[in-house]
Amino acid sequence: MGIGNSTCAAALMHALTGADAAECSRGTGADAATVERKRDVIAAAVARHGLHAIGDAASRARAALRDVGGVEVSMMAGAMLGAAATRRVFIVDGFIATAAYAATVAIEPALQGYGVFARVSAEAPHARWLQTLGAQPLFNLGLRLGEGSAAAPAVPLLRAACAMLNGMATFDSAGVSGRSAS
Template sequence: MTTASFSQRFLQAPPAPTSAAAERARDRQASLTKPAGSLGRLEQLAITLAAQQDRDRPAVDRVHIALFAGDHGVCEDGISAFPQTVTGQMIANFAAGGAAISVLARQLGATLEIIDTGTVSARHPQAIDARIAAGTANLARTDAMTAAERDQALMAGDAAAERAAAAGAELFIGGEMGIGNTTSAAALACALLDAPARALTGPGTGLDAAGVTHKTRIVEQALHRHAATHARLAQDPLTAMASLGGFEIVALSGAMLGCAARRIPVLVDGFIVSVAALAAVRHAPALRDWLHFAHRSGEPGHAHVLAALDAEPLLDLGMRLGEGSGAAVAVPLLRAACALHNEMASFEQAGVDKTRET
């Protein structure tokens, strides 16, 4: 796909889920052998999936997980407890099947692909080569990427959505790996929400209190530079993505928009993926109708991002690993919602009296 054709897609609003399918799903829920609302949020999950998939029997048997990796120039300012070489080492671990998301993908029978959007390490032979540069520039001092590089990252995400569609995916999960990417995500979220750095900057890979304080100062420096450089464009999502994002974060935004364009529901992971969702929703508000939110991350800034997206996640397990792992853990809930919706008997089928006594 050319840059021009993707830009045209990116400027178009995603389609709306099918209201008629949602209405039929609500009618079916009302006919099943249970008191109305007794299955709680599982009922609405099934209705939403039916509308998104335009099916009377929604399903999430075919799950496509795309894990985007990228490195960050801001690491030169000492904002992570781990060196950048870990990004490449973890790509090898994903490919070998030893990472958490690798284990969860096997358990779910999901497709797992690894996309290198720009790391400092040599490309792994089992990673899809979507390398834009050997990591972003240092966002505390200059724009993380050019507009052209941002568009390349968006296209890398859209290509993943295209592969998911070609595979017949019924659900898409985006994961991420990149030492330093909680710094980028925090800065991007702060710019989009007009929030102070201290509200969204957390420990990431395990910084102590002094490390979080230093990291917060770096985010503040990036926000000051961003506002001074871009003036009234400071909260424009496309500008903010290029100025403060990471290649893998922008690719996640592109993947979500690409999935919505192809009518594939998206299950959003934790803090970093939620920030990518926030940027994409700020650009195309209709995307919100295609998103499910898996879990509440232990990263403190996640609550602010979820609130901005009017999102109530399915799980709250204190997870903050990333990789798409929290989303993968939530898939059985979506599968349960579909199974209950599709397989429960109606009052009529079961010969159960639906009439209440007065």
Template sequence: MTIPTISPIHDDALARALTAAIDNKTKPPGSLGMLESMAHRIGLIQRTTQPCVAEPALIVFAGDHGVTEEGISAYPQSVTWQMVENFLAGGAAINVFARQNGCALHIVDAGVNHDFGTRAGLLDRKVAHGTRNFAREAAMTPQQCAQAMEHGAELAANLAGNVLGFGEMGIGNTTSAAAIMHALTQLPAADCVGAGTGLPAAGVLHKQQVVQQAVARHAAVHRFAPLDVLASFGGFEIAMMVGAMLKGAAQRKVLLIDGFIVTSALLVAAKLQPAILDYCVFAHCSDEHGHRRLLEMLGAEPVLQMGLRLGEGTGSVLALPMLQAAVNFLCEMATFDSAGVSGNVSGQAA
């Protein structure tokens, strides 16, 4: 796909106006903590001092991974398609939390190793029946990778709202995300690989060895440009997220970033267009080993710290009320003048 140009959000005049509006609310300066910085960021993204959360949506991309042949998951590959069925039936955690928070939910078959047929509620963008085993060969061809990114961009472009969250489902995708992180950051594999679906210590060590050896093997072929890394180690669901993120930011949507796998997709997108980070709100810090280090490298401050490691976009939807609170206080909270309250310039509570 053609990579869209993403402009930084900073605007000096608007930034000053937002700071003044936030500081003039009936509270000590800075007393709403992260909600204040979040309101400021959303205002800059939307180019207004009256930002809003309108028609928030989350896309769950599902795909299978050939690297499961290496025994890197505690669950069989069939769980991917079974969980897609659970999403379609409305019974997964992401369904519950999306309903609770008024978030539109879209389920995408990016490349599941299963034939669903025509199904209500399922968006069929299948590139292939899962990727190849990247321990032996590139996971995707460059053409497949580009196709997946195009599908993601098209899906993002067709959503009307101004907040876009991302979720994923795919047995083996923490291994894919760890390989992407290892290749693009040059951090040791041990810093990137975790338990995923619940591997014991010996399983984590094996997974680490698979990632380390695969990245070393591909290094002889590629110089690890971002799209090389994505095609070599990614999944179709990860590539679609990259395309959707780039398109969403180009449309000045707020990007709500979930856990480790979603953040690995963002890492690729940020290598392509660094300004995309301006458009991101990081929902949480996952319990998956490597996510904290990845967030640190991206300069990210997660909204929630809840020990989550489910995926599906659950952290993103759980953080959505915090976005709503941020724009609501900015738009609805009284100012010192309107409330007849004396301004507290000291920043100390009365």
């Protein structure tokens, strides 16, 4: 589609992780010349705003969202902050959503446990970023783009997990006695 949000997400990755701009821009299915142009734009934008020079992670994330993040990524970051403020878990699905999550966690580290990663993208930068965040996605569907496409199957999976945890009998309620310490 060429709507540019993967470029914003790649710029955030470059700004927040220090990963090489070329590594952050690979994987959208574009030809080599387009990826090279994208890399140059990302590196120039991050340098122009001096984002790597900002030492405090929260300040750098706020500046990166403002300067290179794009309105949709910034809005997702705000929604994630709002969800966590009301103690609600949310689903992170795709490279762009991961960019919003990473910026949000840099701003508010306590948010870390509220995001559930639906999938890993076939885009190499996404897999690398998930590894950096220590995220364990629920699915690997081999999709490149398709933000939100794994959220649909993730919801019933998460509901089932909650039902199992909330409905699981305890040893006492099940009348199990003589349990071993192992």
